[in-house]
Amino acid sequence: MTRSRTHRVDGRDARWTAHREERRVQLTESALRAIRRHGAGVGMDEIAAEAGTSKTVIYRHLGDRLGLYLAVCASVDRLILADFSAALDRTDAARRPSSVDPRSVLIAAIDSYLALVENDPEVYRFVTRPPQVQVPRDSDPVIGLSASIAERLSDLLAANLREGGRDEALAPILAAGLVGFVRESADSWVTDPQRVPRAEIVEQLAEFAAVGLNGFIENHQRES
Incomplete structure (x- = not known):
């Protein structure tokens, strides 16, 4: 019984x-x-x-309101990471990570992020600029999401660095810097009432980042 x-x-x-x-x-x-x-x-x-x-x-x-904020962030994070991973998986560079040119990966990654910013701007603002809540840094979902995206990018950048003769241990910090660059660019772009079309800004940001990475590799090759 x-x-x-x-x-x-x-x-x-x-x-x-x-x-x-x-x-x-x-x-x-x-x-x-x-x-x-x-x-x-x-x-x-x-x-x-x-x-x-x-x-x-x-x-x-x-x-409380913090719990509500964290629940919304968790839902948005799952969406972003799913779209981000799907976008990367569709690129040739993701399937052949030894490719030195990372531009296709950058375009896919940046576009998947800016798509959410453009299609859901108020949700994006709510997540990145939480209203009326103090979020502990050790549980900040925005930091956690950035770290997850950077980790995925790091694997791809490491292959490019290794192929170009540079220390692949630099990949994590370069990936983190790239995520910060895209996020700050997105924040500025979404608040511009005369912002350029998403496809155009994606191309520009990807080109800027790719030129920087390729130049970083090429300078080392010239000096070697």
Whole structure:
């Protein structure tokens, strides 16, 4: 009897855990819709109205405003990383990482990032400029996302450095610098009321970064 009762309790616990997770997803999606509708400065009342519930329910499932922010960021991060990885996987350079010219990789990576910025600007602003919350640096999702993207780029840059005779140990810091360059460029581009088309800025940023990397390799080859 005890074993059977334990199994029933475990089953209820599992169903309740699944229900809570499903509710978190629903509330996060409601928050994203509210951000798109009302802008990055959206209030909890507006999010609750979009979800058709009360702020108390949101706090119960997501915690305080920081918890809501982190849940939104986690959802956006998964989307960015999925699009970023898919974009890189489609490039010839990703399939043949020994290619010295990284331009196709850079175009794919930058375009996947700027696509989100262009298509979801208010969500992007909400994530990168969190309103009314103090985010601990050791759990900052923007830093974590940048590190994940840089790690993927680092593997590809290492192949280019190695092929060009440079120390591939430099790849992680170069990748981190590239991510910072693209992010700051995106921040400036998305706020420009007369911004150039995305395809054009992607080409320009990729060319700038590729010329810098190729020059870095070529200078070493000339000096060797």
